[in-house]
Amino acid sequence: MGRSFEHLIQYARTLGASDAKLIDAGNIVVDPRSLLKCRFGCYRWGKYWTCQPNINISADQFKEALQKYKTAIVIKCVEPKVVQEVTLAVEKKAMLEYGAIFSFAMVLCVLCDECAFPDPCRFPHLARPAMDGLGVDIAKTVEPLGFNVEFDPQGNLLPEWYSMVLLD
Secondary structure (H helix, E strand, C coil): CCCCCCCHHHHHHHHCEEEEEEEHHCCCEEHHHHHHHHHHHCCCCCCCCCCCCCCCCCCHHHHHHHHCCEEEEEEECCHHHHHHHHHHHHHHHHHHHHCCCCCECCCCCCCCCCCCCCCCCCCCCCCCCCCCHHHHHHHHHHHHHHHCCCCCCCCECCCCCEEEECCC
């Protein structure tokens, strides 16, 4: 993991992340079953600009791009709007201060209470795709970091949101 991005970890925590950790990009688990779960288990499918099939990037294209990254920061928050703000701020800081010009955030977009889709996105410069919409198995990726994706008995995600910033 080449250079130290510890300052970005601290920055994420300062902005409201309950935790943030570095991961080698090679340890990000991409599994096509994540896309199946999106397609057949999520109400957002086809209704949001940042969700499939509207992302217009296939899992294979994402996997090819992912191979160019060395490190990622996994960010954990209790509130989805906080995780969106923190993730975008970390991405921007990485680009401006570390020269990581290809930094790329992946976070469930919650910028709008209701997505403008199919009308143009209101915030295309801030919208980012969700990890699972690109085939990332979030649970298997964060588990080695000591994080857990958990659900209640009704199948609702317990209030912990994960995002990621890919760093070159």
